[in-house]
Amino acid sequence: MSHKTIIPQPGILNISPYVAGKSVAKGGNRVTKLSSNENPLGPSPMARAAYIEAAGALETYPNSDHASLREAIAKVHGVAAERVICGAGSDEIIAFLCNTYAGTGDEVLYSQYGFSMYPISAMAAGATPVQAEETNLHTDVDALLAACTERTKLVFVANPNNPTGTMISEAEIARLASGLPPQALLVLDGAYAEFVEGFNGHAALVESRDNVVMTRTFSKIYGLGGARIGWGYGPAHVIEALNRVRGPFNVSAAALAAAEAAVLDGDYTEKCRVENAKWRGWLRNELSAIDLASNKSFANFIVPKFANKQAAAEADAYLQTKGLVVRALGGYGLPEYLRITIGDEIACRAVASALTDFMKGARA
Numbered sequence: 001m002s003h004k005t006i007i008p009q010p011g012i013l014n015i016s017p018y019v020a021g022k023s024v025a026k027g028g029n030r031v032t033k034l035s036s037n038e039n040p041l042g043p044s045p046m047a048r049a050a051y052i053e054a055a056g057a058l059e060t061y062p063n064s065d066h067a068s069l070r071e072a073i074a075k076v077h078g079v080a081a082e083r084v085i086c087g088a089g090s091d092e093i094i095a096f097l098c099n100t101y102a103g104t105g106d107e108v109l110y111s112q113y114g115f116s117m118y119p120i121s122a123m124a125a126g127a128t129p130v131q132a133e134e135t136n137l138h139t140d141v142d143a144l145l146a147a148c149t150e151r152t153k154l155v156f157v158a159n160p161n162n163p164t165g166t167m168i169s170e171a172e173i174a175r176l177a178s179g180l181p182p183q184a185l186l187v188l189d190g191a192y193a194e195f196v197e198g199f200n201g202h203a204a205l206v207e208s209r210d211n212v213v214m215t216r217t218f219s220k221i222y223g224l225g226g227a228r229i230g231w232g233y234g235p236a237h238v239i240e241a242l243n244r245v246r247g248p249f250n251v252s253a254a255a256l257a258a259a260e261a262a263v264l265d266g267d268y269t270e271k272c273r274v275e276n277a278k279w280r281g282w283l284r285n286e287l288s289a290i291d292l293a294s295n296k297s298f299a300n301f302i303v304p305k306f307a308n309k310q311a312a313a314e315a316d317a318y319l320q321t322k323g324l325v326v327r328a329l330g331g332y333g334l335p336e337y338l339r340i341t342i343g344d345e346i347a348c349r350a351v352a353s354a355l356t357d358f359m360k361g362a363r364a
């Protein structure tokens with residue numbers, strides 16, 4: 001619905017709103033949400049306790065420089081605290097980047113099956129989103145480099161990527177960073193970095209270059225999606241610019257406290273990584289044995305391929321009757337796939353069993 005005289009900025013009404021993963025199912029009693037890549041184990045008990053403790057001081061504005069959390073992140077990730085910026089989810093860091101570096105006439109480049117907030121934030125800033133084709137659901141560095149123009153201001157690559165779960169090598173990422181035109185900033189989205197053993201989201205590349213920034217989140221392995229907190233790390237010139245568009249109290253006190261406790265609880269994070277890897281491997285094997293193959297995933301979800309888009313839609317409907325809510329990928333241009341978050345053991349076994357029945361002919 002549009003108004004005659006009060007009109008949004010050009011392009012705003014062309015944005016396709018973000019479609020969040022469903023949280024309700026049509027059938028079954030117990031709903032298991034496997035549609036938003038949340039951590040089935042929840043946050044560290046220490047993070048939960050810190051969040052609850054923060055409820056004792058709700059009348060006070062949060063700290064605005066986030067120093068304590070930035071120090072904790074610096075300690076755990078071996079980065080420089082003064083070049084960390086915190087946001088209300090990494091979504092907010094993505095928006096800061098678009099608002100700071102891209103405007104009317106500029107292009108924001110991302111790969112074909114890139115996270116849908118990249119085009120949304122680009123368009124909200126007045127810029128034009130541009131997609132580069134992927135190869136077998138993998139980011140294609142040559143295609144990204146070929147799509148660069150003198151108007152390209154930002155290039156977003158999630159590694160591992162959502163919704164494909166695939167990952168490309170550090171050497172490929174470095175080749176991309178070196179090949180970009182001089183006015184373009186490379187954004188490495190590490191929302192799923194913690195799920196990859198020994199991987200720090202290309203922090204070393206951020207360190208060694210002046211055109212690379214990294215975004216990270218507390219919503220995935222840290223189990224704090226509901227608290228809305230993420231962070232970015234980059235060269236001083238980028239972080240200084242982003243801090244000019246950041247609101248002083250953009251992150252709540254409870255989220256800051258929970259995130260700090262979460263990042264410092266390395267044992268719990270490692271336990272979550274190991275559990276995820278175990279059940280991800282198990283589920284992938286189970287599904288490939290019933291002709292639902294998927295690429296190797298490096299994240300906390302797998303993306304099996306169905307015979308066609310109708311089969312994927314029917315499987316989605318069937319899973320819902322069992323209370324299993326997964327993510328249909330038609331909006332990403334992948335209608336023959338479903339994205340299934342790796343839940344706990346019970347959830348993984350339930351998915352495998354339901355899809356086995358489905359492949360044997362069961363229908364919703």
Ligand SMILES: Cc1ncc(COP(=O)(O)O)c(C=O)c1O
Pocket residue numbers: 036037088089090091092115158161162189191216217218219225228229230
């Ligand atoms: C690749 C990627 N980047 C960023 C985000 C945003 O996460 P948040 O805003 O919760 O930090 C997500 C969430 O699904 C994601 O998959």
